Amino acid sequence: MWQWRQSPSNEWQNYSDIETAIIEDVYNRYGNRVELEDNVVVDLKQGLHINNANKKKNEKAAEIRRLSPDCDDAEAFRNRRQRNDRFCSAPKMEQNTNANSPLGAANWNGSQFVFEWQMKCPNLESLPYGDIMRQALEGIRQEGREIGLEKQAQWIVDHFMPVTKESFENICQACIRLYTMEGFVYRVLNTTLRDNNLSKIDTLGPLCYLLFQFNFAPELQNLCYTGRVYRSAELT
Structure with missing residues (x-):
């Protein structure tokens, strides 16, 4: 550190x-x-x-x-x-929009963002997870370039690219590590999902898809945490 x-x-x-x-x-x-x-x-x-x-x-x-x-x-x-900035930011209150989600979005727990990316990949079932990971890294490179953090984005690409040749489990765990790292990735991703910014489907859709795979793939359930999580908030 x-x-x-x-x-x-x-x-x-x-x-x-x-x-x-x-x-x-x-x-x-x-x-x-x-x-x-x-x-x-x-x-x-x-x-x-x-x-x-x-x-x-x-x-x-x-x-x-x-x-x-x-x-x-x-x-x-x-x-x-x-990491107070990450876990203590002011919450954004919104209504439940699952009922208004496109047909099929409920299959992704109401995530229209992941559903829309899936619909843009007609060959998704035959697409290797390593190729999806490469798409995710290229999207992060583009996002980093847009906000002036190209050096950090390049380090991410260089560090995680070897994982694209590894197993599905290792790829998903790498995505979890990437998302939980203190840096620009989770900030950009959280903002995109909160605002449901579908203009970023091409750059952030692959990473979101892999994160969802980790949460819901039956063969990875033994790696998921089950327990109580608390969220703090500053009261005035």
């Missing part, structure tokens, strides 16, 4: 899971420099987080640190999975 802070009086800020993976890859290869999005450079040799966009403001470079299970700040490492 990697963090940065502007000064000793500021709290440590976490890099996203994808940014951390990019930094860790370079660190493990004994590299000295990592270029991230938004003109951010991580200097591993000097231990600095440099935002080149803020040079005109004469802001000093921030310090960085790497946390591990045996680090001095064990509490910070234990709390590394607290």
